[in-house]
Amino acid sequence: MEITNVMPEDLPEILRIENLGFTAEEAGTEEQYRDRINKLSDTFLVARVDEKVVGFIVGPATKEAYVEDWMYEKTPNNLATGGHQIVFTIAVDPKYRGNSIGSKLLGALEKNARIAKRESISLTSLERNVPFYLKNGFENEGVADSEHADEVWYNLVKKLDGNL
Incomplete structure (x- = not known):
């Protein structure tokens, strides 16, 4: 497996994986993903197996400490x-789950965040996925102030101490 920065031609596979992992209300649209590829290419990573996209992680580096719905x-x-x-999103093709791809994507994003001197990594998660993030060193900071997809989301945060 190889983790690289996103390329525009990855869009169809990203959308396929997004729609396998999220409901229509939760999932990002093609337009949103085009915008993310254009604006966030240095914080949009994809996992590839035999040059095929099997997972991805994406989100902006902001002054805000938590995900906000407007983003x-x-x-x-x-x-x-x-x-x-x-x-914003971490997603792995269901055929490749259970191979630590999600954890490796988080690790690669964390390495980049440390190099860029970020204070933390944060995301929102549905309750069923909270144990995965806890296992990866995040802390549950409680219910998020989010109305995304009319679901209950939790703020998960991993503080970065500046060490590589």
Whole structure:
């Protein structure tokens, strides 16, 4: 498996994986993903097996410490350094789950975040996925102030101490 930055031609596979892992209300649209590829290419990573996209992680580096609903509609530009690494989405093709791809994507994003001197990585998660993030060093900071897809989301945060 190889983890690389996203390329525009990855869009069809990204959308396929997104729609396998999320409900229509939760999933990002083609337009949103085009915008994310354009604006977030340095914080949009894909996992490839035999050159095929099997998973991805994406989100902006912002001054905001938590994911905010408006960010899904208007992708923020990345801060060059500092701030917080937000994760909009982490998704793995169901055929490849159970191979630590999600954890490896989180690790690669964390490495990049540390190099860019981010203070934390944060995301929102449905309750059923919270144990995965806890296993990967995140802390559950409680229910998020989010109405995304009319579901209950939890703020998960991993503080970064600046060490590589």
